[in-house]
Amino acid sequence: MRTKTVLLASVLVSATALSPLAAQAQSQSQAQDDTAYDPSIAYAEAMPAAADPGAIVVVATGIPIDIAETGQPVSVIGLDEIESVQGPDLTRVLQRLPGTAISRNGGLGSFTGVRVRGASSEQLLVLIDGVKVNDVAAPGGGFDFGNVLAGDIERIELLRGPNSVVWGSDAMGGVMNLSSRVADGLFASGEYGSHDTVYATLGGGVRTGALEAGISGSYMDSDGYSAASVGTEKDGFRQWQVTGRARYALADGFALVANARYADGKVGQDGYPAPLYAFADTHDVQDTKEKSGRVGFEYLGDALTLRGGYARSQTERVYSGESYVWYENGVYATDGRADRAELFGQYRLAGPIRLDFGADREWTRFEDEGATRKARTASGHAMLGFYTPVATLAAGARYDDHSLFGGEWTFGANGAVRFAADLRLRASYGEGFKAPSLYQLYSLYYGDLGLQPETSKGFDVGLEKGSRAESFFAAVSLFRRDSRNLIDFDLTNYVYYNIGRARAQGAELELAARPSDRWRTGLVYSYTEAKDRTVGGLYEGNDLNRRPRHALTASVDWATPLGVELGADARLVGDAFDDRGEFVRLDGYEAVDLRASVPVGPVELYGRVENLFDAGYETTAGYNTGGRGAYVGARVRM
Template sequence: MSASSLSGVYRRSLLASTVLASLGSVGLTTPSCAQQSASPNLLPPIRIAPPPDRTTDSRPPSHRAASRSRRVARSAPRHPPVTETPVPGTMGSTVVSPTGVVTPARQLASSITIVTEKDIQTQQYRTVPDILRTAPGLNVLQAGGPGAQTSVFMRGTNANHTKVILDGIDIGDPGNANGAFDYAHLLAADIQQMEILRGPQSGLYGSDAIGGVISIITKKGEGPPRATASIESGSFKTFNQTLGLSGSEKNFNYAVNVAHLHAGDVPVTPPELLPPGRQAIGNNYDNMTYSTKLGVDLNENLTVNSVVRYTDAMLLFTGDGGFPSTPNATQSTHAVQQLFNREEAVWSLFDGRVQSYFGVNYTNSRGYDAGPGSPVTTTTGERLKFDWRTVAEIARDNHLVFGAEHQTDRIDTTDLAAKNGNKAGFIELQSALANRLFLVANVRQDSNDLFGERMTYRVAPAIIVPITETKLKASYGTGFKAPSLSQLFRDFPTFNFFANRNLKPEDSRGYDAGFEQPLFNDRVRFGSTYFHNDITNLIDYNATFTSLVNVNSATTEGTETFVSAQITERFGIRADYTFTRAVNAATGMQLLRRPKEKWSATATWLPLDALTLSATVLRVNDWIDVTRDGSISGIVAPGYTLVNLRGDYAVNDQVKVFGRIDNLFDARYQNPTGFLAPGLAIFGGIRVASYGVR
């Protein structure tokens, strides 16, 4: 199904959904996203919120991961120490998605935004779309409130040109019409770190990584047992709860989380679209997400890990009917059940200098759709993937990474059952010289059962200039997006529409170049990056609208500029500005739903040790859009400005109260056109945490 303003249309007609979703290639609709990351064992826990005090370990993260059983922990402090105010997206963190190796962000040429667990708590993000809205280089569209179809456009590429990974699991949905992923049902309660990696990444990740990669790493248990719980209520009949238990004991670590998000009455339908006398019905959304992350050190050299995440969600929404279409008088239903699972063995040799990861990944995404007078339709997308990767430290800060994958995708609907397989191998060199010159280079070969061979690569050098400490960075890479199973095989003979078994992948070449400049011992940092992508073989309608063909091309380019400043230990601010030009390369016309300008600023202040306050301003300028039913294209959608406020107060070291105001000035806007975004909203709640002692 298409991923934004067409959410009502596709439920009226299966043909409309499949065909319109395919048009995302040339910016005529809004698909979603999709594929793999580093293993969950690779990333060391990121502790920014004060954790239970523990002894330190100065060894590299990869060495610590090989011998977790040696760790010693103590009980939680009665009064957590005051730390510096967090500046969102700062470069002091380690990341894993750009290379598959835990690496300080300063050493990488990649354009990457880091969102930590502390950022999520401070900004009170509840869903992944909430996190992504202010990220540079991204445009987020959500057809209504929580649970409504959500698409993300990265650097002006299509929404199905971004790969989404959760703890090493490719969570793209093979059952979606364009092979994309709907972000709407990903809750943020158990996220430890999110890495938004921009630019072509197929050299490491294969299909779908034309625009970039979004990698989500969930929380991992460490130290004494820790139980957390929260409850929140507020506007739109919101009622959210979370419950978590985590810790480690000798050679075993565990994290179990349950999150419930409920919004009972979110106004979505613009009144001007309703027939006279008809009242709008607000969306009703309910999401239960259960997740576990477990790890066992069987001995000094062998570790096994398990990640399981299950989501059961239902959205009641107002679809469209009739011709010309109008919002229905009764609601439609969209329900999903998503299972993401990874089982992994990690074999470490030479004191952790060589680590091999052997993984089995399984995902199953099942969607149910029913509308007034329409039969229930069920679509299941299933993926089984085997992967192996070895990370070898050939010298200090120099690594060789190589591996192989075998993946099988399946789709099963009322009128179609199909599958496709893909095998791949890759190799990567990550090198550093004198802590000043850094290089990442990779190459990957994919062999697909349906479209054959594809080779992709990426080269990304960076240098830190002595004295000024300026980082100069650049990258060049290739990418591709394989056609979806629906595009290849799903026919609609009633509408004289037939799939094209001969579709080829969409291809891209892209580069970027920029700088980052630290000042005042890195308390201030600013920088800018120019990016450019050329995309060919884009999938679009044929001349008679009876099938799909590889016909179009697009060019996207722009700049991403930021400044972050830790003004005092208690006050920090970050601002981002993105300019994007995304056009049809043949006609020069602007692609749909890619605003040219977007900027955001977030300030965080600790006026008291126990009190944290935060404010965010987001401005998105005009963009070209289509009407709600897709019948008219090329309309100008007006931009919008949002102001959000956040605050939390620690009553003691176990109890925290919090509150937030979204859309402070009640800005009324549609994003996408035909779907109201939520207005002024106020929420509040309480969070408790209990640390065990051993």
């Protein structure tokens, strides 16, 4: 514990010692000519003007646009909100997004899946700084949010619903882009709390002239608690990660860009030891290394915008312990890698008419037990749009040529109409597809080369009043998504197979209000009904597993006259089933978090209590969730 405390203190002391240098650099930056080229501003200025800079997103078309220019449902969470929630657990922020359901196999660092509008966690395409990071070596090819620490993230974009027209495979249920942090100066934070948990973040950056660059690093070490609800042995988590991105303008309208991320973590797990092979305490360990990066360019012309680059993501996992005695040396290792060359573009044809287009080529590779499997995909898409301040309409198509399945067409369309300055009606139709993962196809014991891609068709309509940048915002959405050829695991024949059809439908409500400069409130409610609709199937009519029908998150923040800021989040989740047969029920739960912060000179002191009333619940049957926990910390930004 003493080592953790020393580490925590050194981060804050180092940052404070650098504050005079940071202040001097900031002063020099402010003294520069106001007309100096700011690449981030220039990129946004090439797009139609947005009332709220935070409303510029890339998940809709691959090119930055204002949310008001798309009829698709998109939500954004910025740095101020991420910091106000506090802590390393990103899922505590994600639960503020409409349509999301989260499940975790134990404590922090354990596998964490995010389901959007009743889709499986593997059907959410996840990008970090625009790089696809879904693990191609994972059984379902999804992304594990347990390996992302919140301190290195400054922005979250979520598009809810299929969008394979722009992003291709994996974008069946939605698209999420996490942007790493780039600061103008230095920042640092550190906290300590329950389960002997230490978490520290340190980073810095510059935004001067033609250069925008930043780097940050985080470290976390926690003793944790037993992953198995029947166990007593602590399953700890240790991780460090580094992220960085840069942008350099060679000339007006042309810039080079690059980003990179490396995360190294180790988490304790529980398993199924001999001779009973029942879920219990074990000394299983999962070591994970995640690497991703991209180099590219951005061109901003009067009529033409281009964004291109080459990206790579790689996830290496090593599993060891009692549950892996059947493997050579008691170790099972996987290595998944995806390389992608891509180009996104937008051409302003005439007046309000624009053409969005793109092409990419992707190579994926999966290794385990000495065998290597590969696949490749070549794709192209185009979307023609009509954009005015009153109405927008866009429609397009995509063609993917997969080395194993041949061609696949997907279509999409969206539009919006503004009835008044603060009232907007939007609607969208989107198709999605997901190719079987290389594990599902080639796994030595469970694979099936006869699997077909999963496909989906989704409809959405919504009404919005106000803006997220204003004092009041309200939105209601209705959606439905029909899916075919869903892939599941056959517990009788022990093989993956296409099971048939499913439908997810429901409604979402968003409310946000700022009654005064001192108060900020928000509420997100989602109703999702996700059912198996396979005619004649064993589970026809059953709810899909781990999809609660009801989920609500309410938040309130108050800046007191004394300078202390107080806040609370309440999360209410309804019942669900852990299995497709509806034999194991996951009871609903209510969890409340309290938080407070106060500035003391250049330092902000903060603290929180998670799960205030010590609610006992499970998001995955048989796995523990953390009880009540308390944390205190400090942060400084210079």
